[in-house]
Amino acid sequence: MHLRRRRRAKSPTTETARLPEGAEGLLLVDKPAGITSHDVVQVARRVYGERSIGHLGTLDPFATGLLVLLLGRSTRLATFIETEPKVYEATIRFGVETDTDDCTGSLVREASVPNVDEIDVVIRSLTGKISQVPPAFSAKSVDGVRAYDAARRGEPMELEPVEVVVHGWVINARRRAEIDVTITCGTGTYIRALARDLGRKTSSAAHLTALRRIRSGPFDVGDAITVEKLQAAAPRLQTLTVVASRG
Numbered sequence: 001m002h003l004r005r006r007r008r009a010k011s012p013t014t015e016t017a018r019l020p021e022g023a024e025g026l027l028l029v030d031k032p033a034g035i036t037s038h039d040v041v042q043v044a045r046r047v048y049g050e051r052s053i054g055h056l057g058t059l060d061p062f063a064t065g066l067l068v069l070l071l072g073r074s075t076r077l078a079t080f081i082e083t084e085p086k087v088y089e090a091t092i093r094f095g096v097e098t099d100t101d102d103c104t105g106s107l108v109r110e111a112s113v114p115n116v117d118e119i120d121v122v123i124r125s126l127t128g129k130i131s132q133v134p135p136a137f138s139a140k141s142v143d144g145v146r147a148y149d150a151a152r153r154g155e156p157m158e159l160e161p162v163e164v165v166v167h168g169w170v171i172n173a174r175r176r177a178e179i180d181v182t183i184t185c186g187t188g189t190y191i192r193a194l195a196r197d198l199g200r201k202t203s204s205a206a207h208l209t210a211l212r213r214i215r216s217g218p219f220d221v222g223d224a225i226t227v228e229k230l231q232a233a234a235p236r237l238q239t240l241t242v243v244a245s246r247g
Helices: 037-048 072-080 116-125 147-152 191-201 227-232
Strands: 002-007 025-031 053-055 064-071 086-094 096-098 107-110 128-132 162-174 178-185 206-216 238-243
Touching: 025 037, 025 072, 025 227, 037 053, 037 064, 037 227, 053 072, 064 072, 086 191, 096 191, 116 162, 116 191, 128 191, 178 191, 191 206
Parallel strands: 064 206, 096 206
Antiparallel strands: 002 238, 025 064, 025 238, 053 064, 086 178, 086 206, 096 107, 128 162, 162 178
C-alpha cells in the first residue's frame, strides 16, 4: 500500500472561497526560529477551523524548516506516509559544549578546537548505524517523566542509547571553529546529539548554532508556505489518497 498525493485544482475564486467544514489534507510549512512546532499547529487550527491536526516530526524552537502537517481525517494516514530519509542543514561550533547541545543552552565545558583530519575521521565513525544517547533536553520519557522537565529541575536523566541511522554527511564550508554540514538521516536521529558527540570524540567540545530541515521523505521545504502567508490566507491543501499495492 502506498500513498498518492495530488493537488486540488485551483478555481478562479480560490482566494475568496469559503473553507469547507472539516478541512482535510496535507500542508507543508516552513517553520521560522523562535516558535515551537505546536505553535505552527495552533496557527493552522485557527486558519482552517480544524482541531484535528498533527505533524510528522517536530522541530526544536531554535530550528527552522519543513513541517509536514496533516489535517482532519488525513491524520489517520500518518503511518502510511514515508518521511525518511530526513535532510538537515546545520552549523556546528567547536570549542564549547552546552547543556542543551545547541545555542540556546548554558556553557558546561570548553576545549580546544580539533583539526580538520580529526573532524573528518570522527564524522566517518558517526555514519551508518550508530548508537546515540538522546540529549538531556529532549522529549524522551522515562517512567512518564519527560527528559527536558527533569533537566530543567537540575536533575538530568540517565537516558539509554538508541540505534539510529545516519546516511551521510556533506561538509559545505569550514571556518576556524565551525563547519556547515548537510546531514541525511533516519527518523529518531538527534542532530544536536551528533554535534555533541562529534565534539567529544575529537577530544574537543561542540554544539549546534543553526539547524534547518530541508527535506522529509518526498517532501521539500521549497514547496512549503511560510507562517506569515498561512496566517494571511489559507492555501489549498494537498489531497492524500491510499492506493493498494499490486502484487
